[in-house]
Amino acid sequence: MGEPEERPDDAGRTARPRGSGDGSADRKSPGGSRARxxxxxxxxxxxxxxxxxxxxxxxxxxxxxxxxxxxxxxxxxxxxxxxxxDQRAQKLRQSRSRVLGVTFELQQPFHGDLVEQIYTAAGQQGYEAMISAVAPSRSETTAVNALLRERCEAAILLGSELETEELTRLARRLPTLLVARHTDLSGVGVVRSDDTAGIGLAVDHLVALGHRRIAHIDGAGAPGSSDRRLGFLQAMAGHGLQDTADVLAGGLTETAGAEGMRYLLGRPTPPTAVIAFNDRCASGVLDVLARQGCDVPGEISVVGYDDSRLAKLPHVQMTTVSQNAAELAEAAVTSALALIAGRQPEEVVLTPRLVERATTGPARS
Amino acid sequence: MGEPEERPDDAGRTARPRGSGDGSADRKSPGGSRARxxxxxxxxxxxxxxxxxxxxxxxxxxxxxxxxxxxxxxxxxxxxxxxxxDQRAQKLRQSRSRVLGVTFELQQPFHGDLVEQIYTAAGQQGYEAMISAVAPSRSETTAVNALLRERCEAAILLGSELETEELTRLARRLPTLLVARHTDLSGVGVVRSDDTAGIGLAVDHLVALGHRRIAHIDGAGAPGSSDRRLGFLQAMAGHGLQDTADVLAGGLTETAGAEGMRYLLGRPTPPTAVIAFNDRCASGVLDVLARQGCDVPGEISVVGYDDSRLAKLPHVQMTTVSQNAAELAEAAVTSALALIAGRQPEEVVLTPRLVERATTGPARS
DNA sequence: TTCCCGGACTAGAACGTACTAGTTGATCTC
DNA sequence: GAGATCAACTAGTACGTTCTAGTCCGGGAA
The missing domain is CATH 1.10.260.40 (lambda repressor-like DNA-binding domains)
Structure with missing residues (x-):
């Protein structure tokens, strides 16, 4: 390939110098008189x-x-x-940093939606959002500590899975707001949508379409998971369908949905409808069904949760329960500001809404 | 619902106070003697x-x-x-901030992979990554300005779509590194993988499997798009297949892939293999094929690009061209540090690798 | 004894900004 | 014409850290 480099590990790599004088040498002193x-x-x-x-x-x-x-x-x-x-000097001088810290999961489309909305909601209130990502190789603790060092005025944690103890410690140092997670912990604010009611909407919708055997692929230990599981069982019981209510351990990835669906299809009498923990999970479900040549919604109906980007894709058109990212984000920012202002932490519960699209239809049988 | 709130717009919203004394009042003076x-x-x-x-x-x-x-x-x-x-005070005092700014697209899984790897690569070099998201409602200019104010030592732009003029302006103030984008602009560093060669690998692979009619759904105006289009045409011509090489305008979303594939299926003689611009685009392609009951790879083979999270999903197992996020991220951080050290901008080109999985197989005819 | 050395610690000046409390000089008021 | 008012500007301090240039003190070497 190109000429050799002094870097030791240049396997499969080509490097060539570029530019002719517009490099860093010029950058050093654009003003002229500035010495340092x-x-x-x-x-x-x-x-x-x-x-x-x-x-x-x-x-x-x-x-x-x-x-x-x-x-x-x-x-x-x-x-x-x-x-x-220099923002650092500005913020150092001003007593208030006007920065809201936000942790989010890098690969969760719904978190992406939320972050985007939080940027604008914060901006409207004269605040700036500073984001810190959570990923397999970057723990939530790391992400939170980064925010702490930045002297954010409050922390907004999206779908946090932090231990109670750590959460308490954090809330002692910084107004803390949990989004899309349920907690009994006092001292932290919560903004979430009513997960129990949300799944109820999905169940009602399916029952109205004539479905009886409905399965729920849940979120395992994820935030909100137990509420949704409960909501499913309650709603099914409300329709007298407690005997055909089926709960499967799932997760919040496509993989979890796919595995769950494959398992369900292996049953002697598979359900006629599936409610997944979230849209990503539902994506996995839909994918398996498509591959099996199983018609959706002809043979099986599928409902997701979040109304994220995935559900809105024109070729997917997923029926889903909307948490309305914009509304959630706005409530989160408003609540965070209230905490900063010294008001007592509250729990704000938004009402979810069912978005009927193309993955649900009348039961076959 | 709950008790009324003083907030004007509390439609569909419930709020109740929580906690009993562990709120912000306590937070104000944990140390005791501290006055402010x-x-x-x-x-x-x-x-x-x-x-x-x-x-x-x-x-x-x-x-x-x-x-x-x-x-x-x-x-x-x-x-x-x-x-x-207080990190702000620390960085203000130290002449070097030891912060690398990174802009990325919030909804692009491959960017998520890159960001994650950049966090660790930067950490290993004693640097910290500060991320700033790009989204439909948050322009790249906004994202870059946020980094500028934070006094990052360098900016790493993932798949930037910035105009040449703006890029030049930025590079004049800050060592700037473009990842996964080709540019002739001098004065900015580039780390990318060889897109032309990457698509070539995909073509070679498909041709070896006996495919002749191969289509490429491209990335429209996206960074890297023209290189990949060129690579496709060159590789096809290299196999004497210039007459059956088919390029479709696409994009980098599932929607673009789905639309492209639907169009191709409407043809009198659809291709036997499709190379999508990226994994997201390929996802859309696969989805349409699954819904049409078209067997993959029995009837049509599909190749993605990026080897992102989407391609690795167990139920997808997509054949794709890997840009190796970890390697790309490490090269990006190394290059950025070199720029900071005052070395001339370089173009580092990594060699992509084909990852054979389950979406490609022998041509049918 | 004297001198020096080194470990443990401190005073005070930066870093780049915001902000309080001024200081000018000109115009206005009666 | 004297005081008041105002717009335009400046000196200097504070924000919370790091870092340079010390001070202080006990003990070992000569």
Missing amino acids: GGRPTMADVARAAGISTALVSIVIRGVPGASEATRQRVLRIADELGYVP | GGRPTMADVARAAGISTALVSIVIRGVPGASEATRQRVLRIADELGYVP
């Missing part, structure tokens, strides 16, 4: 404009106290120098 | 221990210069007070 190797500061702008840093600060923040002429000149000079305010 | 309403600082710890802040700093950072007895005592007191170092 850092980025331009307010003092650099002030010096270039022949005024005090205080006045530059006034202009940059856009507060009254500077003449229009000066304002224009300072902004122009700042732009020329490539000046960007 | 903030979190404990180094000075608080120093006061409680009866020593100077400098010595506390020495203990907290774990550098030599304190007796073992003091060390123990300070750590105990710090823990009791719930002291956490």
Whole structure:
């Protein structure tokens, strides 16, 4: 391949230099007069404009106290120098950081929806969202600690699986808000949708379509899982169907859904409808059914949960229970701000809504 | 529902107070002697221990210069007070922030994989990754500006779609590294895998299995798209199959793949194999095929790209071209550090690898 | 004894910003 | 014409850390 590199491990790798002078050498001193190797500061702008840093600060923040002429000149000079305010110094100076910390799971589409909405909800309240990801190789504790060091004013944890003890410790140092998780812990705020009622909606819908044998592939130990399981059993019992209510241990991934569905299809009398723990799980269910040539909703109906991106895909059109990410996010930000303001933690429970799409239909039998 | 709230829009929402005294009132002054309403600082710890802040700093950072007895005592007191170092103040004082900024697309599974690996790769080099998400409602410019204000030492942009002009501006202020995107722009580093060769691997594989009519659903204007399109056409021509090479405008979502596949199935003579722009796109393709009762790989073979989480799902087992997220991430971090150290921007090209799984097989005809 | 050395510790100055409490000089009021 | 008012600007401190340049003290070497 290319010319050899001094890096030791360049197996299967090509590297060639690029550019011709626009590299880092130029970057070091764009302003000219600035001596140190850092980025331009307010003092650099002030010096270039022949005024005090205080006045530059006034202009940059856009507060009254500077003449229009000066304002224009300072902004122009700042732009020329490539000046960007140092957020760390800003926040350090201001007593309030106006930052909300958010932990989320990197591979959970619904968390992606929530994060997006939290960005905008926080922005509308003059706050900034700082996100910290949870992944197989990055524990929730690591993610939370990162937020702690950033001096967020509050932490919003999406679908947290933190131990009670750790949660208590966190809540002692920082206003803490749990989203989409149920907890009896006092001292932490909760914003969630009514999981029990949500699954109830799904059951009602299916029963109204004539289904009797309905299975629920649950979320195993995931947050909200036990509520949904309970909601399923209660709703089924409410329709007198406790004997045909079937609960399977599942999980929140496509794999869990696929395994669950394969198991159900192996039964002598498979259910005519399946309610999955979430959309990802339902995706796995649908995939297995499609591969088996099983018509959805002709032979089997499927309901997901979350109304995430996955459910909305035009070729999927999944019937699902919507937690309404936007509403949840807004409630989360509002609650977090209330906590910051010193109000007592509350539990906000939103009402979910059934979104009927194309994966449910009349029972066959 | 519950008792009325003072919030105006409490439609479908229940709120009840929770907890009994472990709320924010307690949180305000856990240390006891601390007057202001903030979190404990180094000075608080120093006061409680009866020593100077400098010595506390020495203990907290774990550098030599304190007796073992003091060390123990300070750590105990710090823990009791719930002291956490203020990262902003730390970074402000230190000339180097040791933070790498990363922008990524919230709903792109492969970006999730990359981010996860970047976290660990950065950590190994003593750096911290600060992530900033891109989503439909949050532009890449917004994401990049957030990083700029945080005084990251470098920016790593995953699959950026930034205009050349904006990219140039950014690169002038900050060492900038593009991942998985091709650019001729000098002054920015690039880490990508060889897209042309990658698609070539897929074509070679399919041709070896006897396929002749092969279609490529491309990535429309997405980064890397033109390289892959070119690679497809070149590889097909290399096998003398330029006449049966078929390129369709696609995109990087399931929807694009599904639409493309439906279109292909409507043809008089559909292809016997499809190479999608990425795994998400291939997911859409597979979904449509499953629904049509079309056997994969019996009737049609499908190849994805990225080897993301989606391809590895046990019930999917997608044949795909691996960009090896871990390797890409490590190269990205290494390159970013090189840029920070003042070395000239390079283009690092990794060699992709074909991962044969269950969605490809011998051509039927 | 004297001198020096080194371990344990501290005073105080940065870092880049925001903000309080001014200081100008000009215009307005009666 | 004297004081008041106002707009435009500045000096200097504080935010919570790190780090340089010390001080202090006990003990070993000469």
